[in-house]
Amino acid sequence: MSMQCSKLCSLIIGETFGMPVQSVVDVLLQKGPSPLRHVLTSMMKSMPIEAIHGALKTLIQHFVVNFHVNSTTGETIYSVNHEKTIEIMRYPRYYAHAEQMVGPVGREVLEEIVQSGLVSISKLIYICGSRVMKSNPDVTEAVLFEQLNLFQTTAMRLAAKKYIVIVPPPSPDNENNEADPGAHKDSHKLPAVDLKVLLGKLLKTNETKLESLPDANILWGIYIQQFHAELRNSMVYQALERKFKSMIDPRVIQVVIEVGLERHQWEDEGAPVSMHEIKDRIEKMPDGLATSKHISEHLEIVEDDPMRILSRLSNQLGGHFAFNMKTAVSELLWNIIDKIITEKHGFHALRIFRLVKASGFVEQDTINEIGMVPGKEAKHLTYKLVDDHFINIKEVKKTYTTNAPPGKTCTVFYVDSSQIVRSLQEYCYKAAYNLKLKSKIEQAKIKRLSVKEERITRILVNMTNKNCAEDQLNEIRELLTPPERGLLLRYQFSSGKLLSGTIQVDETLFVTELYLKYHGKNFPKKK
Known part of the structure; x- marks a missing residue:
């Protein structure tokens, strides 16, 4: 792991889990794979042993730290998984995508799963229900039951779209950590949950023990590979739309990709898709009848393009077409490199x-x-x-x-494409670290003023609920002076630019990861 990557991992862990956990990760990043005694020796003066154990437990539960048993000494060796750590930076995009596909409740449920690392469906619904009770203490039993039912239905929709999956707990041999949890046929099947039992436990304020529930040992987590596949497809659609503009309907290529890669999402080339099947799917889409009459012309335009991302495999039934995702990802990467060199x-x-x-x-x-x-x-x-x-x-x-x-x-x-990709990743690590550090510094400068604004906003909400006079509300609003409001606006503008820059850097990093996934087996190992 490079120095830039280590610095970025440390900063991400600090933002996500807090400074105590970050200090444990810093030791592992500095020393490399280490037994527990080395971590304790380095941190015993600054943190209690219980806190160190708790930090490692949290990191392992989120798969940020791997562990295995040394066959010679019998000690458990801990190491930081930098790929999983950097993926945390991409979680806001996962939330936004889940909200777009499933709705706002889908985002809320997914956030709870990510926050817990691994969680049973019963416990997930219980946590979401307890948040409803906390935000609305006067909620009725019937409304609360409806909310629990909504959370269960949303979890089923997330599982049906393969956004969440049954994940085996981390194991010392790392077999569970490396295996694809979505490969099993029942990995997306939700267990039966008795909502009435959960409702009873929620109404009993002291009842928090959920170990006795039938699915307590069936743990669910976010399925990163599905999000990566859909984000990859989305980037390809957008690139094709920019390239061909009004010449083709991107939905035609979307059908070829989705059908061709339905079973094996990470194949270099999708399975052949017939013209008849493409036409049937397009006709079912909004305003698809007009496009369905000219599908052959749309496919010919992409087929004749020098990129050669679409190939005709046969002429039966109007033709069978296959999309080459490996070539498409290569074109995405070279396009990014061209833009960087030009700038x-x-x-x-x-x-x-x-x-x-x-x-x-x-x-x-x-x-x-x-x-x-x-x-x-x-x-x-x-x-x-x-x-x-x-x-x-x-x-x-x-x-x-x-x-x-x-x-x-x-x-x-x-x-040398391998050297360019690795150098580009280093630039991305450095840029992401600088952007996040700058955002952290800006946030620290404005922290006291932000707390003041939040306090005034809460007071205004309470006063509005009590139907207070407008003069009283204006007096409270004037507690935040015009210079302070100007400072907050400047902070919001700068933080928005920093966030936008971080997203762009992460998109570039994501494309390099995709390129290595498709081409990495042909690269020499990094020394």
């Missing part, structure tokens, strides 16, 4: 990069001639790209005879 070094640098990429191995003189860039500028930009790890240098012999003098060599330039 940093300009169009001439992008022209040089594309020339080197297309040529394989090319000398500086060839770049000057074919790149249509002045010699001095071409050399300067080429070495700028080398410094930023977009281009690599290699020295080769001009002649391959055994008697050739050692000086007869030339310098050639080439593109």
Whole structure:
């Protein structure tokens, strides 16, 4: 794990779980995989042993820390899972996606599952019900039962869409941690829950023991792979829509992707989909009849595109089409790299990069001639790209005879996709860390004023509920002075920009992860 990645992981853990848990992770990041005694030795003066155990338990339950038993010493070794840690940064996107697909209650239920790490459905419904009682102490028994029923129905919808799944608890051998929890056929089947029993426990304020419930040992968690697959598909749809604009209806390609990758979401190429099946699905969509009359033209436009992301496998039944997701992800990544190079070094640098990429191995003189860039500028930009790890240098012999003098060599330039992807990930780690740290500093500056605003807002809500006069409400509003309001507005603007930047960085990082997932097996291992 690189230094930039470690710094980002530490900051994410601190934001999510708090400073005490962050300090435990910092020890594991500094020392690497370590037994418990090393962690205790490093932290015994700053934290009680019980707090250290509690922090590790929380991290393990959220799969942020892995553990295994050393076969030689018999000690349990703990290590930070940086991939799971960085995925925490993506949770707001999961919540927004779940809300879009299932509704606001779906977001609320998903947030509770993520907060718990692993939780049974009965306990999940109980927690959501207790929040309803806390926010509305006067809620009636009938309304509360309806809410519990709504939470159960929403959990069933989340499971049906494979957003949540039965997850085995973390184990020392890491077999459960590495296996795909969604591969089992019953992994998305909700157990029967007696809502009347849960209602009785909620009405008894002292009743919090849920271990006796039938599904207490069936734990559910968020299914990251499903969210990743749908976010990947969404990015591809948006890219195709930008590329072809009004030439095609993106829903046509959407059907090919969803049907072709229905069973195996992470195949390089989807299963063949017939024209007849595409037409049937399009006709069932809103305003789909008009599109269904021109489906063949839409498919031909994408099929003839130089990207070659759609291929016709046969001409039976109007044709069978397959979508190549591996190629689509590659195009997404190269498009991002092109934009980065253009923003940093300009169009001439992008022209040089594309020339080197297309040529394989090319000398500086060839770049000057074919790149249509002045010699001095071409050399300067080429070495700028080398410094930023977009281009690599290699020295080769001009002649391959055994008697050739050692000086007869030339310098050639080439593109190494694995190095570019890893360098891009490092840039993303550094950018995400800086953005989050800046946001944290800005939040600390405005913390006291934010607390004051929240307190005034609560007072205004209570006074409004009591039908107080408008003059009294204005007096309370004036407690927040115009300069303070201006400061809050500036903070909201800057925090919005920082959040937008973090989302963009995370999207780039997500594309690099997708690229490594499809192409990583062909890359040499990172030293």
